[in-house]
Amino acid sequence: MRIVVVGGDAAGMSAAHTALRRARAAGRPVEVVVLEAGGDTSYSACGIPYWIAGEVGDGEELVARTAEEHRSAGIDLRLHTRATALDPVRRTVTATTADGAEEALRYDELVLATGAHPVHPDWAERDGEPIAGIHSVKTLVDGARWNELIAEAETAAAARGGHDHGAGPRAVVVGAGYLGIEMAEAFLRRGVATTLVTRSRVMSSLDEELGDRIAEDLAGAGVVLRSGVEIGEVVSEGGRVRAVVTTAGERLPADLVVPALGVEPTTALGRAAGLPLGENGGYLPDPGGRVAPGIWAAGDCCEYRHRITGQRAFVPLGTHANKTGRILGANLLGAGWQFGGVLGTAITRFAAGGEHLEVARTGLGTEQALEAGHDVASLVTEGTTASGYMPEAEPITIKVLADRSDRRLLGVQVVGGPGAGKRIDAAAAALWGGMTVDDLAWMDLSYAPPFATAWEVLQVAARRLAERL
């Protein structure tokens, strides 16, 4: 049996290793070929902002397993090799190397693990040419490039008088989602004055009250916020960005510009081969990972069942890539495992300029819940992360959403100081189990003064909502 995997990051490599391990355990001969368009495998894309921030010394630290490690485990890994065509009937995929050489690879089972790519705005180019200083954040190559760009911006800033004259390096981050606030943190930590531009509002994947709290902290740390506007125009000079002009007509000087406008599934290969795609352009694997006879998909190129709505959702995250890759890999050898779906759990932080805010969510936000037809009740509760008399106590804001009709939890959102964010996991576990707001309010969660209030704040939030239902 020959398994061909397209994409050598979390999902693809999880699938490859799991299949190989199970085949060996079963004494079945199997050949696993992985085609990776880039030069890196199994790296943490999520870690790149922290590398740019200077918290991670070297991009190599972000690599979980090198090409050599994969190969020595028995995987036929081909770097700088793209899958450029797929013939589902003849079961072949065309592998094209960097020098243009093509090979039609026959497969018994094909795994599509092509991930997602950043939304690329028109304004990032001029006459089809990229503008220096405008760059996305996705691959290790991007991370290395960002470190160069910041160094160049520092040199340019020094030439025009430097920090002393208020002319230090300046960045504009476009988009105020997870990547946007992580890049704002990175820039501030590198001493780069940062403006955050968003067409909607800060962290719109959380409800507005919580997004506002995050916006306050960003402002407190010195980030200049421009909400409700987009980039109208880019001013460049000698092919290098100098400023952006917002749709409100404001000119923002910029040495560095990050488009952090989200990602979209990389599914051109399957699309051209006629594979069905979802509303967001992602593959639509069944719970076992199969998309068509002999064709499987996992990770960020897929749309998965949302466990609360039952509908497909595009939630590109390394956690799902790891899990779905592993499930798919086992299923290639007949395991019959099923992926339980996604809740939309996510976490990040903004820690710079004297602020430290943790942000997390799970389940549905108000808008999503209303769209899904729920009779939504919700409440925002303020509390502390530890007993109020402890030095560890930090403010925390929690929003709980439930359905009035059956009291089931719909979602939880958390914003607060150190210790706030990971509280989302208890809520996620409750959501995973289809529990009610009462279950969350009364379950036996942990308490000691350095860690919580005697009524854990997550449970106070749930209880107060429960009492209003």
Added chain:
Amino acid sequence: MRIVVVGGDAAGMSAAHTALRRARAAGRPVEVVVLEAGGDTSYSACGIPYWIAGEVGDGEELVARTAEEHRSAGIDLRLHTRATALDPVRRTVTATTADGAEEALRYDELVLATGAHPVHPDWAERDGEPIAGIHSVKTLVDGARWNELIAEAETAAAARGGHDHGAGPRAVVVGAGYLGIEMAEAFLRRGVATTLVTRSRVMSSLDEELGDRIAEDLAGAGVVLRSGVEIGEVVSEGGRVRAVVTTAGERLPADLVVPALGVEPTTALGRAAGLPLGENGGYLPDPGGRVAPGIWAAGDCCEYRHRITGQRAFVPLGTHANKTGRILGANLLGAGWQFGGVLGTAITRFAAGGEHLEVARTGLGTEQALEAGHDVASLVTEGTTASGYMPEAEPITIKVLADRSDRRLLGVQVVGGPGAGKRIDAAAAALWGGMTVDDLAWMDLSYAPPFATAWEVLQVAARRLAERL
């Protein structure tokens, strides 16, 4: 209706306020009398070690609501008043004040919320007299006394040459459970050389591998450990402790000795009145809080149903006191609420002498699970609290227990650096919902590099166990 509550701490006051609030909302006249033997109400007993450690400036900060606040809410609070006799037939309780005056109070509903008291070892007294320097940790009065005792020990140490001559104050903590390691932390932070004596091992409420890890950290911080021994003899001079001698014959010089040997339910009142008691001597309320006609009980004086074993368990904790008090209070006005039971979730930390270790558990340990008849499978997994390349990454050890026959989670134990402890809540939520080890392994928990590894370590631990079942 007259409600008499015996005990003015978490459970009693939760019951009193909840009943009063509901009675008012329903327009029902109700009189609520609270008899409190001590002089303080609604204080955090769990906070006392942190007060002794110097992290909390004043004992008053540990008081959640003062007597005046309770009274102005309409509660007839009687401090320094003991309930000395109970006649369930005539529905009277005898209230005895500090000066010996007695009053037979008629009640319609009686709430027993008398809490628990520290196990008092024989060696803490000589000829019926307490030995100065040996003192338990339970009430605010105890906390204030400990601050005096430490000051006295410092004076005595200075007189004999002080720290410079290796003769600083010395403490012996007897018992290595939650309170024991919290007091070891407090003493180290106050510059008191500390020996921890335990007849079994460190944190025996966790399995041995995890207890050993805690013992290593205690030793690393400079705590001298003596396991498998008890106190054989106390050496005192002028009514003040000078040393303890272990059952192994070792003499340990000591200015300060804390018996931290656990607590037992304070149920003499009900016992004398013929109320049924459990194996640990606690009241046995039904899920609504009732123990007999017109008599209710909540908090640390009770044994509650363990949600995993279905058996009664004595798990004295403020969280259960708050919850059961509130439920009982609502039920006094006919709410019909039920307490869902306990999982034995608990958390603490040891943070002193350069160490910072968080310790948490939920559900059953190996011994408990075997006793309950489970076909126990378990596994210990090592990981990190954040992505390995992040400065936040700290080692974490997780043990997961499940039943081989139905794959249900039985318990989880966690020991690790900052960020480790509160991870227990996701496991507790899964246990609360009766979920399997597979649910825990594959559910959608949060990930970002400062908070977790891409496979959250709790899920790696569950997955590895699941793969072995």
